[in-house]
Amino acid sequence: MKQMIGFSRSRSRMILAVAGLCVLLSTLIGAMTSNRLMAGGMYPPSAESVRAERVLGEKFGAGSPDVVLLVKPRNTKQLVHAPDIAAAGRALTGAARRAAPVHYVSSFWDGNPAMRARDGRSAVIAVKFRGDEKDVSEAVERLLPSVLGEHGPVTVTAAGSSAVLDALQEQSHRDLLRAELLTAPLVLLLLIVVFRSLLAALLPVLVGVLSVTTTSALLGMLATVTPVSVFALNIASALGFGLAVDYSLFMVTRFRGELDSGADTGAALRTTLATAGRTVAYSAVAVSLSLAALFVFPTMFLRTVAYGGIIVTLLSALATGAVLPAALALLGRRLHARTAPRTRGGKRSIAKATDWVWSASARLVRRAPALVAVAVTALLVTLATPFPAVSFGFPDDRALPSGTAVRAASDSVRRDFPQLFTPRIAVVLPGAADGRQAWAATDDYARSLSRVPGVRQVDGATGSYTRGDRQPPAPSAMRSFTKGSDTWLNITLAGDRSDDDRSLRALEAVRDVPAPVPPLTGGDTAHLQDTKNALADRLPLAVVWVAVSMFVLLFAFTGSVLVPLKAILLTGLSMSAALGAMVFIFQDGHLQGVVGPFTPVGTTDIMMPILVIAIAFGLSMDYEVFLLSAFRESYLALGDNPAAIEAAVRRTAPLITSAAALIIVVFLGQACSPVVPLKIVGVGMVLTVLLDVTVIRILLAPALMHLAGRANWWAPAPLARLHGRYGLAEG
Numbered sequence: 001m002k003q004m005i006g007f008s009r010s011r012s013r014m015i016l017a018v019a020g021l022c023v024l025l026s027t028l029i030g031a032m033t034s035n036r037l038m039a040g041g042m043y044p045p046s047a048e049s050v051r052a053e054r055v056l057g058e059k060f061g062a063g064s065p066d067v068v069l070l071v072k073p074r075n076t077k078q079l080v081h082a083p084d085i086a087a088a089g090r091a092l093t094g095a096a097r098r099a100a101p102v103h104y105v106s107s108f109w110d111g112n113p114a115m116r117a118r119d120g121r122s123a124v125i126a127v128k129f130r131g132d133e134k135d136v137s138e139a140v141e142r143l144l145p146s147v148l149g150e151h152g153p154v155t156v157t158a159a160g161s162s163a164v165l166d167a168l169q170e171q172s173h174r175d176l177l178r179a180e181l182l183t184a185p186l187v188l189l190l191l192i193v194v195f196r197s198l199l200a201a202l203l204p205v206l207v208g209v210l211s212v213t214t215t216s217a218l219l220g221m222l223a224t225v226t227p228v229s230v231f232a233l234n235i236a237s238a239l240g241f242g243l244a245v246d247y248s249l250f251m252v253t254r255f256r257g258e259l260d261s262g263a264d265t266g267a268a269l270r271t272t273l274a275t276a277g278r279t280v281a282y283s284a285v286a287v288s289l290s291l292a293a294l295f296v297f298p299t300m301f302l303r304t305v306a307y308g309g310i311i312v313t314l315l316s317a318l319a320t321g322a323v324l325p326a327a328l329a330l331l332g333r334r335l336h337a338r339t340a341p342r343t344r345g346g347k348r349s350i351a352k353a354t355d356w357v358w359s360a361s362a363r364l365v366r367r368a369p370a371l372v373a374v375a376v377t378a379l380l381v382t383l384a385t386p387f388p389a390v391s392f393g394f395p396d397d398r399a400l401p402s403g404t405a406v407r408a409a410s411d412s413v414r415r416d417f418p419q420l421f422t423p424r425i426a427v428v429l430p431g432a433a434d435g436r437q438a439w440a441a442t443d444d445y446a447r448s449l450s451r452v453p454g455v456r457q458v459d460g461a462t463g464s465y466t467r468g469d470r471q472p473p474a475p476s477a478m479r480s481f482t483k484g485s486d487t488w489l490n491i492t493l494a495g496d497r498s499d500d501d502r503s504l505r506a507l508e509a510v511r512d513v514p515a516p517v518p519p520l521t522g523g524d525t526a527h528l529q530d531t532k533n534a535l536a537d538r539l540p541l542a543v544v545w546v547a548v549s550m551f552v553l554l555f556a557f558t559g560s561v562l563v564p565l566k567a568i569l570l571t572g573l574s575m576s577a578a579l580g581a582m583v584f585i586f587q588d589g590h591l592q593g594v595v596g597p598f599t600p601v602g603t604t605d606i607m608m609p610i611l612v613i614a615i616a617f618g619l620s621m622d623y624e625v626f627l628l629s630a631f632r633e634s635y636l637a638l639g640d641n642p643a644a645i646e647a648a649v650r651r652t653a654p655l656i657t658s659a660a661a662l663i664i665v666v667f668l669g670q671a672c673s674p675v676v677p678l679k680i681v682g683v684g685m686v687l688t689v690l691l692d693v694t695v696i697r698i699l700l701a702p703a704l705m706h707l708a709g710r711a712n713w714w715a716p717a718p719l720a721r722l723h724g725r726y727g728l729a730e731g
Contacts, residue, residue: 049523171401236308238667612688
């Protein structure tokens with residue numbers, strides 16, 4: 001510790017210069033590599049539906065299109081079969097074939113009449129590219145710039161799943177810049193109010209800039225060797241900036257407090273690192289362990305968010321523990337230079353000005369702990385009640401702002417070409433076209449599938465089937481549905497959407513029908529069900545990981561068995577309340593006047609609850625450790641449980657509330673995003689932090705500690721001895 005402080009004081013200018021150089025280099029690297037990030041990564045790569053889609057594309061040149069180009073005559077009186085429009089359409093079809101390796105390109109102008117709207121005023125070109133998700137993303141980036149816009153007599157816009165992902169990626173980059181420009185000044189203003197010193201307020205912001213830019217560069221470099229989600233950068237930037245500011249707030253507050261008590265700069269720095277610095281390290285470990293739970297889920301999206309979150313958390317702690325002390329050593333008592341005069345009565349911050357609120361809360365909890373516990377629990381349970389009605393789905397074009405070109409094109413395609421949005425299931429049957437007996441078995445299987453409730457029609461090489469009745473196949477059916485000894489069936493569902501209950505029940509029934517060979521089932525409905533199953537299978541492991549790791553850390557910090565259990569249960573309760581509110585807002589479409597406009601689609605993004613819980617659980621442990629540390633310290637000093645709890649709440653509530661306010665401001669940048677997944681994360685984090693630092697940490701946690709009395713600090717003798725030897729008590 002002495003050597004570290006000595007190095008920080010003697011080499012402070014060098015440390016700060018290196019940090020500044022890191023910011024410059026990281027900004028440059030991040031700008032050069034940001035285009036390598038991609039949207040998507042929602043599906044488990046080993047899922048049956050993913051394998052089915054791969055076989056459909058590679059073997060049959062079939063499957064859902066990646067891009068749908070919407071072509072309209074610039075002269076609205078013209079029809080798409082006019083000679084000049086047809087020539088432009090054929091040229092665009094050829095350009096799509098040449099842009100990248102494709103499985104198929106299908107358009108009205110190469111003989112597919114279904115690709116023309118009924119009124120004849122628009123037509124589409126459907127494109128399916130070869131390769132994995134990253135290959136498709138790169139192909140889309142090559143194709144779209146060359147075909148979008150005006151081409152002679154026509155105007156071209158893009159729809160389709162990959163075009164939507166490309167638009168989400170571009171919008172996310174814009175939102176990241178906008179969020180940074182919005183939140184950084186607000187955070188600085190809030191810090192000026194807290195510290196009443198511009199110099200002190202600048203330090204947390206600069207530490208946040210260092211951690212975020214470095215993480216951006218590292219994620220960009222990581223994206224050169226493995227797929228990385230663009231959302232990982234957005235989420236890591238918000239999380240990292242918030243954590244860096246919070247950690248720096250704790251450090252600067254403690255350092256200034258030590259200077260106020262008469263310590264010199266060296267002594268103040270030693271005490272700050274031994275107390276607040278140690279707690280920051282603990283918090284970083286807690287947040288990282290919570291985010292590490294995302295690694296158990298088999299999707300690129302969640303795993304790369306875990307990469308970004310853990311990297312930025314550790315960098316925030318490192319910058320706070322290494323770079324910030326150098327700045328503190330260099331500035332010393334100049335941190336007390338005030339930007340605004342003291343308020344009347346000598347109060348130095350909003351935290352002190354609202355001390356009466358925390359005092360009143362502490363007295364209320366002390367006088368009626370049971371009543372407070374019951375009332376707060378009832379409130380949280382009420383907020384959680386919408387969550388059991390959650391219906392999961394994937395984001396589509398409606399996750400984009402209504403004014404974007406891709407959103408408008410998708411709305412037009414949905415209206416004029418409904419067959420492209422009809423829910424379907426593809427069943428691949430390897431070896432089912434090998435001989436007469438195999439064909440007979442395939443025919444029986446197709447008849448059985450057509451009788452499944454929720455199935456409208458089954459098409460294949462042997463014919464078209466409706467409710468068990470067979471119509472002869474079209475002349476091209478054998479070529480379209482058969483390759484060698486393999487064949488596949490196209491099942492049209494009766495549901496309106498691929499993610500509604502009717503379609504999901506039909507998929508389950510289809511998979512239960514005995515097949516002549518082991519089938520592979522694909523399509524959007526199968527993608528959703530396979531992803532739900534994969535996440536549900538791994539969820540217990542993630543819950544156990546978070547619960548056990550948090551219990552071990554809190555036990556190491558407090559030496560108590562009851563306190564960690566209570567903290568985990570209370571955090572779970574606040575998470576449930578926040579998730580219920582998210583369903584109420586985003587699935588049911590309420591409170592748009594508060595959170596901003598979006599298009600409710602009747603489902604909740606399947607990844608967002610897991611993501612919000614992983615981030616928020618770690619942050620809640622951050623606040624829990626400050627509260628427990630104060631409880632423990634007060635209890636050891638006073639020996640009286642009620643008095644210790646009241647003193648701890650009064651002492652920690654202002655700091656915890658200031659830290660939470662900063663986190664909320666940072667995530668408000670995400671909440672203001674017009675991209676629905678980012679808005680869900682932002683609103684979800686604001687709700688969870690708000691609930692956690694108010695009703696949980698200030699009311700419910702102290703109430704339960706009052707009720708538990710001396711049992712708060714009990715541990716079995718073997719565990720007590722273990723903690724005595726290896727515990728992590730602050731200071």
